[in-house]
Amino acid sequence: xxxxxxxxxxxxxxxxxxxxxxxxxxxxxxxxxxxxxxxxxxxxxxxxxxxxxxxxxxxxxxxxxxxxxxxxxxxxxxxxxxxxxxxxxxxxxxxxxxxxxxxxxxxxxxxxxxxxxxxxxxxxxxxxxxxxxxxxxxxxxxxxxxxxxxxxxxxxxxxxxxxxxxxxxxxxxxxxxxxxxxxxxxxxxxxxxxxxxxxxxxx
Amino acid sequence: xxxxxxxxxxxxxxxxxxxxxxxxxxxxxxxxxxxxxxxxxxxxxxxxxxxxxxxxxxxxxxxxxxxxxxxxxxxxxxxxxxxxxxxxxxxxxxxxxxxxxxxxxxxxxxxxxxxxxxxxxxxxxxxxxxxxxxxxxxxxxxxxxxxxxxxxxxxxxxxxxxxxxxxxxxxxxxxxxxxxxxxxxxxxxxxxxxxxxxxxxxxxxxxxxxxxxxxxxxxxxxxxxxxxxxxxxxxxxxxxxxxxxxxxxxxxxxxxxxxxxxxxxxxxxxxxxxxxxxxxxxxxxxxxxxxxxxxxxxxxxxxxxxxxxxxxxxxxxxxxxxxxxxxxxxxxxxxxxxxxxxxxxxxxxxxxxxxxxxxxxxxxxxxxxxxxxxxxxxxxxxxxxxxxxxxxxxxxxxxxxxxxxxxxxxxxxxxxxxxxxxxxxxxxxxxxxxxxxxxxxxxxxxxxxxxxxxxxxxxxxxxxxxxxxxxxxxxxxxxxxxxxxxxxxxxxxxxxxxxxxxxxxxxxxxxxxxxxxxxxxxxxxxxxxxxxxxxxxxxxxxxxxxxxxxxxxxxxxxxxxxxxxxxxxxxxxxxxxxxxxxxxxxxxxxxxxxxxxxxxxxxxxxxxxxxxxxxxxxxxxxxx
Numbered sequence: 001x002x003x004x005x006x007x008x009x010x011x012x013x014x015x016x017x018x019x020x021x022x023x024x025x026x027x028x029x030x031x032x033x034x035x036x037x038x039x040x041x042x043x044x045x046x047x048x049x050x051x052x053x054x055x056x057x058x059x060x061x062x063x064x065x066x067x068x069x070x071x072x073x074x075x076x077x078x079x080x081x082x083x084x085x086x087x088x089x090x091x092x093x094x095x096x097x098x099x100x101x102x103x104x105x106x107x108x109x110x111x112x113x114x115x116x117x118x119x120x121x122x123x124x125x126x127x128x129x130x131x132x133x134x135x136x137x138x139x140x141x142x143x144x145x146x147x148x149x150x151x152x153x154x155x156x157x158x159x160x161x162x163x164x165x166x167x168x169x170x171x172x173x174x175x176x177x178x179x180x181x182x183x184x185x186x187x188x189x190x191x192x193x194x195x196x197x198x199x200x201x202x203x
Numbered sequence: 204x205x206x207x208x209x210x211x212x213x214x215x216x217x218x219x220x221x222x223x224x225x226x227x228x229x230x231x232x233x234x235x236x237x238x239x240x241x242x243x244x245x246x247x248x249x250x251x252x253x254x255x256x257x258x259x260x261x262x263x264x265x266x267x268x269x270x271x272x273x274x275x276x277x278x279x280x281x282x283x284x285x286x287x288x289x290x291x292x293x294x295x296x297x298x299x300x301x302x303x304x305x306x307x308x309x310x311x312x313x314x315x316x317x318x319x320x321x322x323x324x325x326x327x328x329x330x331x332x333x334x335x336x337x338x339x340x341x342x343x344x345x346x347x348x349x350x351x352x353x354x355x356x357x358x359x360x361x362x363x364x365x366x367x368x369x370x371x372x373x374x375x376x377x378x379x380x381x382x383x384x385x386x387x388x389x390x391x392x393x394x395x396x397x398x399x400x401x402x403x404x405x406x407x408x409x410x411x412x413x414x415x416x417x418x419x420x421x422x423x424x425x426x427x428x429x430x431x432x433x434x435x436x437x438x439x440x441x442x443x444x445x446x447x448x449x450x451x452x453x454x455x456x457x458x459x460x461x462x463x464x465x466x467x468x469x470x471x472x473x474x475x476x477x478x479x480x481x482x483x484x485x486x487x488x489x490x491x492x493x494x495x496x497x498x499x500x501x502x503x504x505x506x507x508x509x510x511x512x513x514x515x516x517x518x519x520x521x522x523x524x525x526x527x528x529x530x531x532x533x534x535x536x537x538x539x540x541x542x543x544x545x546x547x548x549x550x551x552x553x554x555x556x557x558x559x560x561x562x563x564x565x566x567x568x569x570x571x572x573x574x575x576x577x578x579x580x581x582x583x584x585x586x587x588x589x590x591x592x593x594x595x596x597x598x599x600x601x602x603x604x605x606x607x608x609x610x611x612x613x614x615x616x617x618x619x620x621x622x623x624x625x626x627x628x629x630x631x632x633x634x635x636x637x638x639x640x641x642x643x644x645x646x647x648x649x650x651x652x653x654x655x656x657x658x659x660x661x662x663x664x665x666x667x668x669x670x671x672x673x674x675x676x677x678x679x680x681x682x683x684x685x686x687x688x689x690x691x692x693x694x695x696x697x698x699x700x701x702x703x704x705x706x707x708x709x710x711x712x713x714x715x716x717x718x719x720x721x722x723x724x725x726x727x728x729x730x731x732x733x734x735x736x737x738x739x740x741x742x743x744x745x746x747x748x749x750x751x752x753x754x755x756x757x758x759x760x761x762x763x764x765x766x767x768x769x770x771x772x773x774x775x776x777x778x779x780x781x782x783x784x785x786x787x788x789x790x791x792x793x794x795x796x797x798x799x800x801x802x803x804x805x806x807x808x809x810x811x812x813x814x815x816x817x818x819x820x821x822x823x824x825x826x827x
Contacts, residue, residue: 013757015754039756040754043759044759110821155822
């Protein structure tokens with residue numbers, strides 16, 4: 001049985017983001033994959049909690065797809081997290097709705113990957129910066145995977161964006177059709193590396 | 204005849220206009236001013252008026268009629284229920300104990316028969332609604348515990364008059380009545396006592412049903428004509444005809460008016476009626492007090508001063524101590540209790556009514572009844588003085604006074620929010636407030652709409668909000684927020700002008716139909732102005748942007764910025780408008796204004812001034 005994937009997409013200025021357009025354009029056209037554009041749905045931040053929860057119920061894998069702003073997510077995604085992940089539904093004694101679902105993030109950063117380490121300009125790794133999200137997933141009893149990242153977008157050219165887009169598509173297609181080995185992914189810093197390894201193994 | 208009327212009117216008004224300000228100036232209540240002007244122009248000082256006492260009694264009654272109508276209007280069942288403990292407890296205790304004490308005293312001291320003694324003691328047990336309520340209002344004590352208790356007692360007395368007047372005819376049967384020639388006959392005074400009582404009760408019941416099923420529908424028809432003066436006329440007609448009807452069966456017209464008021468207390472016309480009758484009441488009540496002053500029969504007092512003065516003194520003392528005892532029972536603080544007991548220590552206008560009524564029935568000899576009336580008048584005059592003595596000499600001993608700002612007020616049903624205009628605009632606001640449990644008093648001019656909305660559970664009152672009396676009746680004095688949402692922009696402006704003048708504490712949120720209305724409102728100094736079409740037009744524009752391919756969030760932000768920009772432009776242009784001499788908004792100038800707006804739009808590039816989430820600059824940095 002295929003996995004159902006929900007992409008929660010949050011970008012306040014999507015029309016000007018080349019990187020995210022490239023990624024979004026490569027999302028496979030599948031009945032198992034839902035692209036959910038938060039800023040288009042809720043421009044006034046009036047999130048329909050019930051509807052969002054029903055959407056989550058229908059999917060096995062949840063992706064928070066967003067650019068990295070000030071080492072965090074855009075405000076509407078935070079609003080979504082605050083409102084939708086209710087006590088008694090997402091967490092707490094009786095909050096089992098998200099149990100054993102898979103969650104990971106798709107992140108774009110302007111700066112290069114090298115900057116995100118202790119010696120780099122940003123002084124922290126992406127994994128460290130994403131700790132709050134990881135912990136959120138844990139409280140909701142979800143399996144949190146390492147992120148899929150597209151970094152250094154400020155200096156990327158068309159070809160590179162295209163390559164990243166294809167990478168994203170391959171990842172989504174693999175997740176759709178294969179049972180994910182959560183343990184295995186956790187050996188990698190980024191899902192990018194995991195999917196490359198899988199592809200190389202497959203060859 | 205004509206001349207005579209003018210002369211009389213001039214005498215009354217001049218006396219009032221001269222005496223009342225003087226009384227106020229020396230710190231006395233306006234009631235004293237009226238009373239003295241009555242005495243001065245009365246038959247025993249200047250003799251301008253009142254050679255015929257009958258006339259004065261008519262004057263006297265009419266102010267009270269109006270006042271009781273208004274009191275009746277105030278008395279909706281819910282309020283009544285909240286105050287039941289005070290009304291029934293304090294009220295009945297007072298009436299029973301006071302009349303019992305007076306009855307015993309009279310029976311022992313004088314050799315009156317028991318009917319006479321009973322009638323007199325009942326008449327004297329009642330206090331003066333007119334004097335007490337007016338005094339409380341003037342001193343700003345209406346909402347304190349003294350005010351509430353006094354109101355409760357007076358209310359019980361007002362009601363107690365009904366059974367008292369019904370019982371008195373029963374006293375006639377079998378008593379040793381000396382027939383008198385100059386008595387007045389009511390339609391039914393020839394009938395047996397029990398039959399009279401029955402007819403009286405029947406009339407009261409019929410007033411209730413008439414009011415409910417005939418008067419309210421009739422008022423609807425009148426309201427539909429939208430003629431203000433016609434409504435005032437019907438209000439007066441209503442009060443007069445009910446009073447007349449009740450007079451026909453031999454009761455006081457004041458009672459009839461009171462009952463009419465109660466019947467209409469729950470109708471949507473309440474505030475409008477209040478606003479219409481209030482000015483008449485004020486004027487007539489003044490006449491009433493003048494009448495009381497003028498009707499004091501100094502000749503009787505001079506003939507037998509000891510009897511009247513001593514009786515009056517003892518009466519006041521009895522009432523004072525009974526009230527003091529009751530106040531003690533209800534755990535009033537001592538300074539409060541003094542105020543309460545002194546305030547109610549006089550006999551009242553109902554005493555006049557009962558006296559003249561029993562004179563007609565020959566229960567009391569004419570001479571005695573007139574003496575009693577003189578006693579009542581004297582006790583009424585003494586109250587303002589006693590209060591003054593209390594205020595200046597006694598009160599300072601008791602230390603702290605109750606502050607007027609009493610937050611809990613069980614009879615104050617005024618809402619914090621008042622909405623004028625219940626069209627599409629106002630009703631939306633009211634619904635939003637209601638769903639957030641904020642009650643609002645609503646005023647509307649459309650009587651049909653008012654009716655149907657009341658059925659839906661909104662508290663809507665019919666009335667023209669551009670009238671000051673209605674605004675007062677709706678509780679603008681105590682409200683915090685006024686929402687001016689009337690469809691007609693001119694009416695809206697008038698209301699706001701009135702509010703700013705008379706209730707400067709009120710925060711006003713104003714609906715404006717368009718930019719020109721908004722300019723007017725800016726000129727008036729308002730800062731919360733809501734153009735009815737701005738927000739929906741921008742909303743639609745945002746959707747148009749989305750349809751044309753804009754991201755919804757960016758379009759929404761554009762809309763938000765546009766509204767801000769446009770609102771700022773209103774304030775800017777409103778000032779600019781006055782630079783031109785004699786600025787008339789003609790069609791041409793309106794277009795000019797639009798052009799100006801468009802220019803500033805382009806110039807300002809109404810786009811977000813922030814660069815959040817844009818990476819262009821970062822990219823440049825990175826490349827360097």
